[in-house]
Amino acid sequence: MTHPAPTVAVLHAGTPPPSLDRIAAVADVREVTDDQLPDALPGTDVLFVWDFRSDAVARAWPATGGPRWVHAASAGVNHLLFPALVDSDTVLTNSRGVFDQPMAEYVLGTVLSFAKDLHTSVRLQDRKQWRHRETERIAGKSALVVGTGPIGRAIARQLTAAGMTVTGAGRRARTGDPDFGDVHRSDDLADHLDQIDYLVLAAPLTEQTTGLVDSTVLARCRPTARLINVGRGELVVTDDLITALREHRLAGAALDVFDTEPLPPDSPLWEMPDVLISPHMSGDTVGWTDELVELFLANLRDYADGAKLRNVVDKQRGYVSGSEH
Structure with a gap:
């Protein structure tokens, strides 16, 4: 027929x-x-x-x-x-x-950029300045990925392959997950950040995840931790993030998504030396x-x-x- x-x-x-x-x-x-x-x-x-x-x-x-x-x-x-x-x-x-694998590669790339201070090297090169520094290893570092769908899982596998220890946060807590091992409830995110080096956001935007990363969550992060957001800009309370970065309560942020896009020219994020900005392109290969x-x-x-x-x-x-x- x-x-x-x-x-x-x-x-x-x-x-x-x-x-x-x-x-x-x-x-x-x-x-x-x-x-x-x-x-x-x-x-x-x-x-x-x-x-x-x-x-x-x-x-x-x-x-x-x-x-x-x-x-x-x-x-x-x-x-x-x-x-x-x-x-x-x-x-x-x-x-x-x-978008799963491209976004996972983007996250790994930003982790490496922070660890090897590549963003600073580029800025110094633009100014023709030779400044030796020591960098970090990523093997043995810890990451918590918020969002345990296909994108979050691809990120977890990529970071695990690079030698990092990865846990997850999702709608419900569980153990024995094949990609994350332990998965915590997103609602309890603040309780699981004291030993985390990289907080990676890859969750969809829902009523439950809007504004998930606020001043309370950021206050529980280590001052050496970095935030990576490839999910949605509204997952983060932007003003709270700016304050945490200004007060050096967070070591850096890689942001591919924003609550206002394009990011306005007057946003303080543009001028922050430890912030990596990309225009919503982490999955666009x-x-x-x-x-x-x-x-x-x-x-x-x-x-x-x-x-x-x-x-x-x-x-x-x-x-x-x-x-x-």
Whole structure:
């Protein structure tokens, strides 16, 4: 039996995804931008949110007859968890799996940069200054990874392979985890930081994780510890982090995500010598956009065939069903 081709609205900010013709081969494609979305959604079967930073979907969502399936070209879906979509029968999927290893490599890279003081070397080179220093080893250092989903697990394996001792923090405590050994409750994070060298944030943004790292948590960190955030900017109370860095109660921070993006030019974080800033790119390696399209295409073919979709998000929890965080 031949099924009619699904109608797919592709939301982008002016630059469509690569190989759009491959999507068009199995679907009726409508390219739309934020202002065109309200007219495109009624009667659309599938919404492919290529512009994952857009906040237009909530504003454009129809009162009735929304898409049956929404797919995000990102791992995080907090921007899509507005009440009308959460309460609807619409299936929400994400791009879990594309970013795991690249983000794990980014975290290892920032750990090495801190340990070997590479960021200082670059700044000294810019000023043509020769200044000998001693550096640190990473073997034997400890890391606590907040977020025990696929990205957190990839980070744990990468850091363990480099000789570090890794534990985790997630929704529930447990022992004997294959990647973390011990997993603590995220709610009890402050109680497990006194021996941690690197606090790594890789959790999704949910009601429970918003503002997780605040002055209370930072006060329990060792003054030699560093914070690495590849999760979401809102996991950290930025003003509390700035204060801890200024008062030397934290040795440094590597930040790939921020509560306001782009990071405003007047943010004190730009001027702090022990802060590494990257523009939300920890998972964006060469070929990543092609991988995102391949994942969507595989799901689209399953959708057209009536098969089960992969990476289905639990809309109440905010992440893919069956994965721990």
